Amino acid sequence: MSSPIPDPARDHAADIVRAALGNPRQRPVVRSFFDEATFTVSHVVRDPGSDVCAIIDSVLDYDPASGRTAHDSADALIDYVKSEGLTVQWLLETHAHADHLSAAPYLQEKLGGQLAIGHEILTVQAVFGKIFNEGTDFRRDGSQFDHLFNDGDGFEIGGLKATVLHVPGHTPACLAYV
Template structure:
């Protein structure tokens, strides 16, 4: 395994993984749901010893041409949870997504659970609060969420041990969740044949992402990894995929496998990011997601409006 600097929190996360590898009762049951419209994967993560679960990175359907929302993707999660008679303890967000709207408030209304995200959402709220010229009524203290996780915070899903790891770079607030022997890294990295996340959003940084990913690839090779997105890697892969392992990422990720230096990664990522268009839903997504998945309050006519800042991004 590659050499990594001393990182006590990462080592604690590795112990969570090792404990689960030695004890099947600490290995979560994961059911994944793929939304092809946004290429997003949502995960229902269940304690095998109980009916308790968490939902990670849910999707609210949004049609930008009409400005209409719908709940088909979220309803699929609800149907599964109810069919399995599960109890939702957590609604977990890996970050304030720029490519889809979160369905967390809708799910919370229907299923309960505490809504959580990383503490650095405050940074995102400060930056994008200015971009969207939000007034003083927009709270920049993260209070739209029930729980703000710091790096290394521990929690439980039923009897499962879980930890939050701060993995910035794609955004300042990115978290990976280590739940038993399963890792949910958000947008830090994709399938090994597709690579890693972009770093050109406000607050993103390729050098920081390199170091964050190495926090994850220092975890035990056997850890299962459940990704937030897949786009099919060209050429040759015709099926969407979102499950891999830490070992496969460490040895085979085309952008950041063993032997790729930090400077080489930064040069590649910076050059690649300069060619990428902005995500199709970035303006509605960030505007809603930094507010806990809630759209702006209705105006005097009862209609909610999203802003489009011109020439700002």
């Protein structure tokens, strides 16, 4: 019987998860918001030891029939953050979304926080720029974001330590936050 071939990336990710879950003070408080129209979920992740949070994958409402956007889903996040007395430190994207529009710029205007995504968004921007024939006005340098994460980067949500994992698949820029 042969043993499985070791996968250093998988083992590294498992070590990060075990370390985070082993410390109750490092367990985030998570409130999830389901958007029925896009069948997606946004999350508010809170440091249990402070009032600091991050918002992950926010949704901007879009009506394809009219071509109009609305803020109902984002306003629900704002209402929650304000009712809980939270301070937004991060607006995190796991990838460039084709299934919904991001409300992160709207939320940043209303709540503050740094807008972040994976560094490989540069690859996605280059591809989309060509596909949609965007010309030189469409910036392909990630400057629409405050921070571009790389695999293994660490960051904090208040006192909660987090690690970025590059998990390409849906797009080359996909990230997981542990």
